[in-house]
Amino acid sequence: MNLEQLQRAVFEVTRQPLTPSERMRPRLPDGRLVREIANALIKPNDRMTSFERLQIYNQQYWFRIMGSLSEDFPGLRSLVGERKFEKLAVAYLNECPSESFTLRNLGSRLETWLRKHREYVAGVERVAFDMVRLEWADIDAFDSLDLPRFTATASGQLSGATIFRLQPHLHLLDLAYAVDDLLIHVRRLNARSETVSNAVIEFPKRTRIRRSSLPNPGKAYLAVYRLQGAVYFKRLKRDGFALLRALGEGKPLEEAIEVALLRPGRRVDRIGPQLQEWFQEWSSLGWFAKS
Amino acid sequence: MPANRFNGNSDYGVGIGLRVPHYQHIFEKKPVVNWFEIISENFMVDGGLPLKNLDQILERYRVVQHGVSMYFGSAEPLNREHLKRLKKLVKRTKTPWLTDHLCWGSVDGRYTHDLIPMPYTFEAAKIAAQKIREARDFLEVPLAVENVSSYAEFHVSEMKEWEFLNEVVEDADCGILLDVNNIYVSSRNHGFDPFEYLKSVPPERVAQIHIAGHTKYQKYILDTHDHPVIDPVWALYARAIEMAGPTPTLLEWDDRIPSFNEVHREALKAKRYLPAQLQEAS
Numbered sequence: 316m317n318l319e320q321l322q323r324a325v326f327e328v329t330r331q332p333l334t335p336s337e338r339m340r341p342r343l344p345d346g347r348l349v350r351e352i353a354n355a356l357i358k359p360n361d362r363m364t365s366f367e368r369l370q371i372y373n374q375q376y377w378f379r380i381m382g383s384l385s386e387d388f389p390g391l392r393s394l395v396g397e398r399k400f401e402k403l404a405v406a407y408l409n410e411c412p413s414e415s416f417t418l419r420n421l422g423s424r425l426e427t428w429l430r431k432h433r434e435y436v437a438g439v440e441r442v443a444f445d446m447v448r449l450e451w452a453d454i455d456a457f458d459s460l461d462l463p464r465f466t467a468t469a470s471g472q473l474s475g476a477t478i479f480r481l482q483p484h485l486h487l488l489d490l491a492y493a494v495d496d497l498l499i500h501v502r503r504l505n506a507r508s509e510t511v512s513n514a515v516i517e518f519p520k521r522t523r524i525r526r527s528s529l530p531n532p533g534k535a536y537l538a539v540y541r542l543q544g545a546v547y548f549k550r551l552k553r554d555g556f557a558l559l560r561a562l563g564e565g566k567p568l569e570e571a572i573e574v575a576l577l578r579p580g581r582r583v584d585r586i587g588p589q590l591q592e593w594f595q596e597w598s599s600l601g602w603f604a605k606s
Numbered sequence: 607m608p609a610n611r612f613n614g615n616s617d618y619g620v621g622i623g624l625r626v627p628h629y630q631h632i633f634e635k636k637p638v639v640n641w642f643e644i645i646s647e648n649f650m651v652d653g654g655l656p657l658k659n660l661d662q663i664l665e666r667y668r669v670v671q672h673g674v675s676m677y678f679g680s681a682e683p684l685n686r687e688h689l690k691r692l693k694k695l696v697k698r699t700k701t702p703w704l705t706d707h708l709c710w711g712s713v714d715g716r717y718t719h720d721l722i723p724m725p726y727t728f729e730a731a732k733i734a735a736q737k738i739r740e741a742r743d744f745l746e747v748p749l750a751v752e753n754v755s756s757y758a759e760f761h762v763s764e765m766k767e768w769e770f771l772n773e774v775v776e777d778a779d780c781g782i783l784l785d786v787n788n789i790y791v792s793s794r795n796h797g798f799d800p801f802e803y804l805k806s807v808p809p810e811r812v813a814q815i816h817i818a819g820h821t822k823y824q825k826y827i828l829d830t831h832d833h834p835v836i837d838p839v840w841a842l843y844a845r846a847i848e849m850a851g852p853t854p855t856l857l858e859w860d861d862r863i864p865s866f867n868e869v870h871r872e873a874l875k876a877k878r879y880l881p882a883q884l885q886e887a888s
Binding site: 316318319322323325326330355356357360361362363365368369371375376379380383412413414415416417418419457459460461541544545 | 647650651652653654655656657658675676679680681682685687688710712713714715716717718719720722725727729730733757758759760761762795796797825826828
């Protein structure tokens with residue numbers, strides 16, 4: 316057995332989900348006995364069988380990734396409850412193992428996966444999708460790029476053809492449920508760890524989160540952004556949100572205004588003061604980047 | 607403290623791991639610390655608070671980078687994106703040397719985020735050495751590999767762990783981040799004499815030493831980094847210093863992290879093992 320074959324064999328076993336009592340499963344999905352695989356790969360010692368020794372790595376794998384995903388998505392945990400979240404997380408991580416050197420990206424495919432596996436959030440689908448989008452935006456906004464800002468001096472040279480570039484850390488979310496309030500509440504109760512280390516995880520350390528009541532449905536237009544190192548959520552008016560989204564798609568200013576704001580009977584000169592107010596505010600929050 | 611080509615001829619003394627719970631204390635009290643070790647992956651991001659905090663640390667302190675996911679021992683090639691980000695961070699921190707583990711943890715582009723021990727084979731040693739050389743050439747900084755704690759041994763192994771370590775570092779011509787706690791943990795889990803391990807380590811290649819605490823279970827020991835260093839590990843440390851001379855030393859404390867002062871005090875116990883004339887100077 317060469318190195319590649321050995322590592323594939325070990326990984327195949329260690330990435331199998333644990334039993335409910337957090338032990339290594341006795342069989343692989345194809346029916347092969349894990350004990351036999353372990354015996355073939357791992358030396359026993361005077362205290363532990365090959366199975367038990369391999370089990371340590373199986374447990375470490377799941378404790379680590381489950382801990383990380385749980386920390387990243389406390390809002391979803393709070394919505395669906397701990398038990399359902401655990402099932403959902405195991406299924407997701409089993410199907411979408413980490414493809415990044417950093418655990419930061421572990422939840423990057425969760426929304427897409429969840430939309431294909433609605434059974435894990437049955438009864439709360441839409442609010443769960445919104446929560447996952449918000450929590451991923453929060454993770455991304457925390458440490459993504461902050462480009463040099465588009466300055467007020469430069470805004471004096473604006474024309475209809477000006478193309479605004481939005482900061483990479485700015486996320487625009489149109490939500491069917493105002494999940495931002497709920498997430499803020501949940502986060503207050505749960506401090507978040509932002510580091511990885513090379514220490515072994517002794518046991519699953521996920522603090523339990525109390526299940527939250529569902530927020531009432533109601534459209535919310537949200538900007539998730541970073542300012543001076545902290546991530547903020549800001550509610551926007553629908554028109555302002557539409558304009559930012561059009562700008563974010565790379566439309567020139569005039570076209571973005573036309574697409575987002577102009578409706579029959581509404582003239583540009585009427586919305587001028589509003590536009591000025593928005594652009595001043597958005598600039599002061601650093602949402603525009605130099606092209 | 608003496609320096610060598612594997613730690614950028616640096617003379618760093620005793621440092622501690624930079625951890626988030628200590629930021630406030632460090633920024634406010636500005637304690638005197640010889641150097642901080644950072645986990646590279648925590649700062650291989652595009653922006654935000656992690657880099658802002660790091661820049662603040664760099665204004666006042668010396669920093670050495672320690673990685674957890676390069677996986678020199680994985681059969682697959684190095685992750686180029688990882689290397690590019692790492693190099694960017696190396697330029698930012700100006701780390702005089704860089705470390706990661708002699709282990710594997712990724713298969714077919716999928717990551718375990720764990721430090722899995724190597725099968726001690728000549729094939730594995732060759733692959734790891736090649737990847738270490740490739741990484742060092744790309745990163746343009748001296749590189750040292752750390753021996754990991756292990757809980758399993760493979761039937762296919764053709765040599766002892768310390769022989770494997772020697773095989774790799776000689777072939778790659780790289781340094782060793784000698785983790786004496788890991789030697790202790792593995793010695794208990796596999797039943798070997800930790801001093802025999804130490805005896806075979808080429809002292810001239812020891813770029814840095816790690817010390818840490820661990821947790822003992824009925825059948826095995828886990829490398830949890832959540833306790834003070836125990837006496838048998840200090841004994842190994844003393845022997846390592848005798849062999850290699852005073853060497854940059856770092857205390858790892860990653861879980862149930864006590865106050866900054868407590869961690870720092872624990873780290874500074876390492877000075878007891880320096881030659882008397884260096885104890886005050888370091």
